[in-house]
Amino acid sequence: MIDIIFIAGMAIFFVSGIYFYFVNKKAFNSALLICLITLISYILMWHGSLITISSAGEPIFWSRWLFYIGSCTLLMFEISKYKKIKNLDSIEVIFLTAIVMFTGFFAAWNITNVKWIYFAISSIAYIILLAKILSARKGVSGWINFYIYFGWTIFPVVFILAPSGIGILNSEISNLFYLILDILTKIVFSVQLIYKKRKESIA
Amino acid sequence: MIDIIFIAGMAIFFVSGIYFYFVNKKAFNSALLICLITLISYILMWHGSLITISSAGEPIFWSRWLFYIGSCTLLMFEISKYKKIKNLDSIEVIFLTAIVMFTGFFAAWNITNVKWIYFAISSIAYIILLAKILSARKGVSGWINFYIYFGWTIFPVVFILAPSGIGILNSEISNLFYLILDILTKIVFSVQLIYKKRKESIA
């Protein structure tokens, strides 16, 4: 069952990568890069050697969080460009994103209670990040905040409920949630970003 | 025998590093950085603890591909600057290079047939990269394309023939080929780039 989720993820991000390659040929193609990185991440989870086993015997696919360092910093680069955040502040936002995902990896990888310390630092870095991102250029780019609230912020909620956290959800359900969130925050978001940018460049 | 190849690699990149330090003191010294990174890579292969053993019993030095993430993104940075590729496109090219080498690492590290999936993604990313690089500023920087065709593109060919692929070549011969390609694409290329740049700045 969990294999089907990962194979679905591979197929979806492969096809989306092809789509973004052709639809976005002229501009900086972050969507293509994000699809490639996520595709590799799903292959690695499907092949499944880089896991930790939770105390309840469920596999935790911690490699996911390391790949988010690549894909989510690219997303944040696009978001901070669109929100017209200044260059140096963008670097800060990108570093914060990397710290959020890197501590997320440690929280997933570690099965002792120390994981909650990593989770806490990840959350602090995320809140600082949100404070920088959400308020910027609200009028025009407010639609992005929806993806932050109902996309990005659900990830740590799933993390807590999944075997990586208190284990209310099993590994299959939580990886299914992650897949849906990956599609929302990476593919759906990128499609909307491309069309919003085009609309703006015409107007 | 394989030790001699790695020691030769260490010596060549050490001496070349000294050469580039003195010959290129004023400009951005990517050649020096590339030599340092490749030197470290050869020390690690010589010391030889980070290997996978192929089904035919040959060692696969997968760490090489992780170091190419550093050295080849620097090379691509120089190439895209010289080819006057725009800033954002340069970022895309550099990310694609990193994805090519990172999936190359997974393809070398993995000894099951899944490695061919990684190899396929690496190849796709490489072809997208080529399409961006080869066509740009052909008149003045066409000489760079020679290094791409007869340098960069031979790497995956060796990969397929080596123990990492179908194993027609043994580990020694394939690492000798890699050494020759490393010298061509990193040292010889950098020397030519430095002299071409000087000639242009005089003209």
Added chain:
Amino acid sequence: MIDIIFIAGMAIFFVSGIYFYFVNKKAFNSALLICLITLISYILMWHGSLITISSAGEPIFWSRWLFYIGSCTLLMFEISKYKKIKNLDSIEVIFLTAIVMFTGFFAAWNITNVKWIYFAISSIAYIILLAKILSARKGVSGWINFYIYFGWTIFPVVFILAPSGIGILNSEISNLFYLILDILTKIVFSVQLIYKKRKESIA
């Protein structure tokens, strides 16, 4: 005892992070990022699974050097901005810093005599780095050189005396020294940098 040093490090960098968050809200907050990265590094050393045991039976916390890749490149980014080093030279300086710390990691991780080769390359990269940094904009930014001489340069001295080197100092004393150096080069330095920048912007 060594636990107390790491817990002290966690506490100091956590509190400093809060301080820098509030004191430096408007500018690029490298000090906050550096505190977060160093905090994670101390948690990982405290939790203590990523170590090598020296021939004398002392633990070597090699993960420290991997985190320095993040924190010290940020410090060098700030230093080279303040010293008004040109953009491309800054990239070189940042790469050299990463190479110094990365080879430092290999030198700490490796307990055979090969570690001295890594140490030598780390030192060479460091000397090239110093030559670029120390001479730049001496009049105004000479105070930074104090942190380089009595902060950065003491790190390799401790490395040699610690279990990672010849082992005259035990693991506790050497980690205490590293903590003091971390506080000096990261927290004290950042405080002074913030106030110097403010003074300059008023004048």
